[in-house]
Amino acid sequence: MKRFVILLLTAVLALTMPLSALAAGQIEVTEDISVSDDYDWTRFKGQNVTLNVYNWGEYISNGSDDSVDVVAAFEKLTGIKVNYTTFDSNESLYAKLKSGAANYDVIIPSDYMVAKMISEGMLRPLDYSNIPNFQNIDEEYRNGDYDPENAYTVPYTLCTTGIIYNTKMVDEAPTSWADLWDEKYAGNILMFNNSRDAYAIGAFKSGSSVNPQTTEEVDAVVDELKAQKPLVQAYVMDEIFDKMIGGEAAVGVYYSGDAITMIDDNPDLAWVFPEEGTVLSVDSMAIPATSEHEEAAEMFINFMCEPDVGKANIEYIGYTTPMHCVWEILDEDLKYSEIAYPSEDIAAKEEVFTALSDEVNSELDVKWSEMKSYDEGGSGYLFLMLLAAMLALACFNIWRKVRRKTRNMY
Template structure:
């Protein structure tokens, strides 16, 4: 009898403790909790340099890495207050939303001398006009990837996705923001439009595209394009380079209507326990040789001038990673949609996918 009471007490206690551990997370002065995208920091795999280990060795901080899959997921984590975290790397439009809603803290640039390396082109971006809250990490563009052996002619416009000759052979983004951007650009509208008429017109285009697409994809794009299972897919230019290494028949184009340019930046959430540590980490990531090791591993484009100078000529001149001026001039970055537009687009997207 005594024994069972003891056992049940121990079990109950351990259950409670484990719940509390989950809820509170553990924190010490020395610890930095970083929420990042998967495979988005050089971590020692595939012969790359383990940057976190090097940072820990140089500074004595203890870094805890956690991952999220989408900006929306990160938004949910930060706004629910369920996580304790010191550094996040969201994309432009989500940074704007987080700033507006008060979830990001101002960065103390006195602790980040390496900020001087950031190119002027990536300062004062629309999502954070005063650069008070974010330090650019990487950038890139969307593009149209196609299989040269499977298309009748090289596409130059988003229109090619709607070409009925490719019925059942084209792919589309499984996220509403990227999908609407393509339909809006096809129609010649801004990807940040809040006009209901324009958004409805874009939704109608997507409904038409539904007849043509094989399916909605995200990471599956790699397998589909590398294995000749689809002839055309809009995706991120950095990932095109990875796909082409596997399948040399692939090529890409920045469609004439324009593309989306995105910037992912390092930010410190309000309520971070270790702001100084987070700033030290940001400064570390901006070191030229650290930045070079990182960018070579993740294969996106760098906003860091010192890192860019260190890159080999082949990378510097790769137009998929560093597109020509005319492409960049027509590229548009996402800005944050107001709540009403988010609601409308989410409803339209459900109509498109459930039509």
């Protein structure tokens, strides 16, 4: 009887105990996520606030494959509705914001794009009193060259670039970026469909800087990409998932975290860091200058820096965390992944993107567009000639009609 009374009292206490007492200084949001209880998470409840969050595809724990639905957890905790949409490149993110076609409250651009947006007044300075979890970001990832005073951004993840390949379709594993110019891979190569990452591969191959300083440097490297184009099956971003997992291509280039996801889905796939080096990128959370919900946006950023939330995101997307407190609680396989956390020898060859001058950036945009439309067989020029001929014929017919009408007047 005494034991029954104790059990009954324990059950009553568990039901009536404040959530913050379930763990010291924590509020339980879901079975897998608890957050700090010394932050006012509920101050927007009942105010019908909607946040527009714009992130990369496959870049947050979304509830699929037994993962935590991070956005749903945030909505449950705060009462804030989240309109979550995705982009596939920094360039498409920039174009969308620059056009004013949509208004966002939280975006996740990469380092070089952050620098560009800061210089153009496109980002809003952060109030870090609303983001106390910024303290969880490791010192080495603060005050990057792209945001030297850390006035505008909070690092979200880190990633590197490399080659993913199908071991069943490749006799000998690639070791170099230059291997992507080997004719034995003709029609089986997937390349980045964005100018900056593709340019970096051409730069590594030719021994040039991934951060060109002159238009002449841009032209020389894009010529390398032009020479490679006849071998390329497709220029892709998120499309690479279906193509590599489905065995539609032998080799591709992409980001380390997504490579982990693809390898999990298809064990025939493998990853290599090319011997010339790799690009290390930092993707950061930021608030556009046009945001109408700055404080709520800062709450979302603070939530994303909670250790349990960071763990859920990193274990789902496979990228490198900038928070040591998150790394400590990761699953062992990811915690010691050679893809997410490469050796010191590989890390020593990492390069980082910096913002380019307006002149160089414009040249890269133009030359990239020209390269994408370039046809080595000359069909592009043939098309232009046919178009010119059609225009000439149309003009001639118009002239004949005008001339005939004029003659009939007399």
